[in-house]
Amino acid sequence: MNGIKITVLFGETTVEQQHECYTLAASAWGSYLDDDEVVAKEKYLRTQSLARDGGCRTWCLYRQDDHSQVISTCKTFRRDFLLGSTEGVSEAKGSCITSVFTALLYRGHGLASYMLQNVAQWLDGPGDVVVSMLYSGIPHFYENLGWTTLPNTEIILSNNPWLQDVLDIYADLKVRSLSDADIKELCAQDIGLLRADIQFTDINPKRSRLTILPKANLVRYQHAFADFMGDLLHFNAPQNRGAAYEDQARLYWYHDFRGRCLYIQRVHNAIQEEERGPDIIAALLLSAFRETKGWNFTQVATWDTSLDVRHALDKLVRQVSSRDPCWRATERKEYLYTGGAARRQWPT
Ligand SMILES: CC(C)(COP(=O)(O)OP(=O)(O)OC[C@H]1O[C@@H](n2cnc3c(N)ncnc32)[C@H](O)[C@@H]1OP(=O)(O)O)[C@@H](O)C(=O)NCCC(=O)NCCS
Structure with missing residues (x-):
């Protein structure tokens, strides 16, 4: 130098x-x-x-x-x-x-x-x-x-003022909060479901399918970071870790205090009555927004861009279509890399 x-x-x-x-x-x-x-x-x-x-x-x-x-x-x-x-x-x-x-x-x-x-x-x-x-x-x-x-897509949902008016539209659906005590068991269930999902998916012989396991220690690590920041900034750590509808659907999240964003870590949907699916997921997303209100966060983000989530968002958009400003879901590209030994072992 x-x-x-x-x-x-x-x-x-x-x-x-x-x-x-x-x-x-x-x-x-x-x-x-x-x-x-x-x-x-x-x-x-x-x-x-x-x-x-x-x-x-x-x-x-x-x-x-x-x-x-x-x-x-x-x-x-x-x-x-x-x-x-x-x-x-x-x-x-x-x-x-x-x-x-x-x-x-x-x-x-x-x-x-x-x-x-x-x-x-x-x-x-x-x-x-x-x-x-x-x-x-x-x-x-x-x-x-x-x-x-x-390429990796993230949906960011902005917390708009009209939201306060629609927060209770699904009050009839019995949604419960998830706490620390729920996480270990739910992660174990999710891992079992992922395993079954991959097992029954047709895999192209030229490709491998790689999924990050939602292990409780990984989910808890993000919660621990949120707890530290909550204590530091608000003298209070978050208690609500997610929301569930019976044992059919759930999402869990962590609080990103720096970005003032509630990050949805995982969405699980095994709703039996298919036509109610979007309403139930929409009700869970509204629980996420209710949580942001308590911390004065400005957005909810999810990397789950599945049709289930998109249909639920469409549902919510329709609820507020006569209002302005309206709900906007924006997509942002992030990057995921695989390297090291993976390059040698797998062509894709
Ligand atoms: C990115 C970073 C770690 C690179 O460190 P470094 O010791 O200068 O890296 P190297 O000298 O090995 O490589 C430099 C290369 O990185 C590229 N690079 C560095 N910062 C970059 C940036 N923000 N965007 C795009 N390329 C960048 C340089 O153009 C250079 O490329 P070249 O060799 O083709 O000219 C350093 O710039 C840094 O600490 N940035 C702030 C923190 C950060 O962004 N970290 C990455 C988070 S994923």
């Missing part, structure tokens, strides 16, 4: 480097928190079951002449997948890469690329990971490193 040669080393962070990594990453994503809060948040999240026992690892590049000087960092989280192929359905150990960051002064020298190549080697080797994924807004950076971009 500027004629000076700097040697960097790669490794999993030591306890001493951990703090440095947290504050580095905080400068990119955590500007809404001060340094102490970022460290407290990271320490709290590390106690969650998803992160324990190597479930979350922090990696870094640091200067050889001063190990406390971290230059680039990222995290890997264990993520479990279900893999469906013509040979059957099996669980696959995967990883999700997050918080990729290089200190401003050192950017553009190939450091993040070098770090990610080393992380990939670890994942492919000792990590024993068969597929890796990440979400990003800068696809070219990852494509240059050999990752594959997959």
Whole structure:
């Protein structure tokens, strides 16, 4: 750099480097928190079951002449997948890469690329990971490193003033709230249903079908993050984790306090009376909006863009069609990548 040669080393962070990594990453994503809060948040999240026992690892590049000087960092989280192929359905150990960051002064020298190549080697080797994924807004950076971009659609529903008038239109449908106590059992049920779904889906022999398993520890991790932020900003952690209609339909969510958005994590629909389906899902979506009201959030988002969800949205749109401003569902592209060993093992 500027004629000076700097040697960097790669490794999993030591306890001493951990703090440095947290504050580095905080400068990119955590500007809404001060340094102490970022460290407290990271320490709290590390106690969650998803992160324990190597479930979350922090990696870094640091200067050889001063190990406390971290230059680039990222995290890997264990993520479990279900893999469906013509040979059957099996669980696959995967990883999700997050918080990729290089200190401003050192950017553009190939450091993040070098770090990610080393992380990939670890994942492919000792990590024993068969597929890796990440979400990003800068696809070219990852494509240059050999990752594959997959389009991913998100529906964002804005919380408009007219909503207050329609919140009770499905008062006759008995919708109950979901709490922490429900999550473990519901996740187990959802995993069973996904397994059955993949098993009975015709799979093109040239393709594999990969699904992220909605394990309770993953769902709970997002809840734990929400609890930390709720406590910090409102002295109160969210209690409502979702809504259910009998045992036929449900959705669960987490609170994104930074984006003031309620993110729907999962929608389950096994409604027996088909013609009532859209009304029931619409009633559950209205429960989500009722929840946003309590926290002064501005939107609800879902990555479930199935026909069930779309029909329910159409239903709600019709309820307010005479009003202005009207409900708008906007779609946004995100990116999902598979890389690492997946590239070698599966053509698609
Ligand atoms: C993205 C980031 C990690 C790259 O770090 P780096 O050490 O400079 O990366 P490298 O030197 O290995 O690679 C730089 C390449 O990334 C590209 N890149 C960097 N930031 C980019 C951006 N915001 N959009 C598109 N491309 C970007 C550069 O154009 C360069 O490409 P080139 O080699 O073809 O010129 C760094 O810019 C950063 O920390 N950004 C802020 C946090 C962030 O956005 N992280 C990614 C979240 S998924």
